[in-house]
Amino acid sequence: MIPFNSIKIFGDELKYISDAVSRDHISGNGFYSKLCNKFFKEKFNFKNVFLTTSCTDALEMTAMLLDIKEGDEIITPSFTFVSTANAFNIHGAKIIFADTENNFPNISFDSINRKISKKTRAIVIVHYAGFSCEISKIKKLCNDKKILLIEDCAHSINSKYGNKFLGTFGDFATFSFHETKNLTCGEGGLLVINNSKYVRRAEIIYEKGTNRKKFFLGQVSKYEWVDKGSSFLMSDINAAYLYAQLKSMDKIQKIRTSLVNQYIELIHKNKELSKKILLDKFINYKNNGHLFFIICKSLDERKKLILFLRKNNIDSAFHYLPLHKSKYYKRSNLAFNLKNTDKFSNRILRLPLHPNLKKSEISFIVKKIEEFFKIF
């Protein structure tokens, strides 16, 4: 079977874990956590960073910082992973879903604009597959209306808009180092806070609601419970693994991007096939190589293609089931009609993409797709 995802050691992952252990400090804020933090600030220009146990946790920490009150609304995409919305839902927000663009599954500026009300506190956007949303328009809208902007950058590490990295635009940005993402440590995440107003409190929430940070800085003689909070710190064992991946970031990205380009080249060679299954956004592809997908004509066609690929030992995957249609959200009795979200949800098929994938395997996958569509 050609697996959909697979992990690879790029360099010093295991050596650094063993070193973290020998340093006698494997909880949070250790040697490797500090190296990761430094890397994120210097490389991407993130103002304040907090390594977390997941992107979900980073989103939850953000939700805690917002102090959401009854009736507060948060606008999120429906075409996204559950956590983008659920992190705010469990802290009391009313989730308002916006539709995607017509031509690409990023949240649409026009849809956001239509959903803004007096109660909107924040907008959460996802840069799908590493492609930037209409960030400058969305940011201006947020500034004008005094609404907070949160970038869920789970797909978009090392992606840019203009000459600035994604994750530098929002008041907050969150990243994932789950094993399915470009850079990984198994489970892990990062909260970026660009709006300095929130940093002091974040340091407390990050440390389970205590002023532990002040204690370590010698500013108080003992630390105690001063606010709400939870357990968000990444273990230094994970940070050690992550730091090795950060050091190999350029190499990892080069491999992933070249694999995506291999898919694109092979599909694009067959003009009729390319017109049928490839989105324009992938032409002249120069992104971070997070994921590659094709577009089917219908849900039914996609089902048949998945089965056909499986028969040929090729694993593939689809996502996301629209959140506004989920069993859980339906209990809220809020109904949304999101045509583009439904379209992408029914028709996107993700193909294998990981650092162990061989070029010969991509040729085989594309050949099988041609065979399925009978377009040679």
Ligand SMILES: *Cc1c(COP(=O)(O)O)cnc(C)c1O
């Ligand atoms: C993967 C993902 C998450 C969740 O990341 P975890 O680190 O597993 O919590 C959140 N949002 C998006 C868009 C994702 O793709």
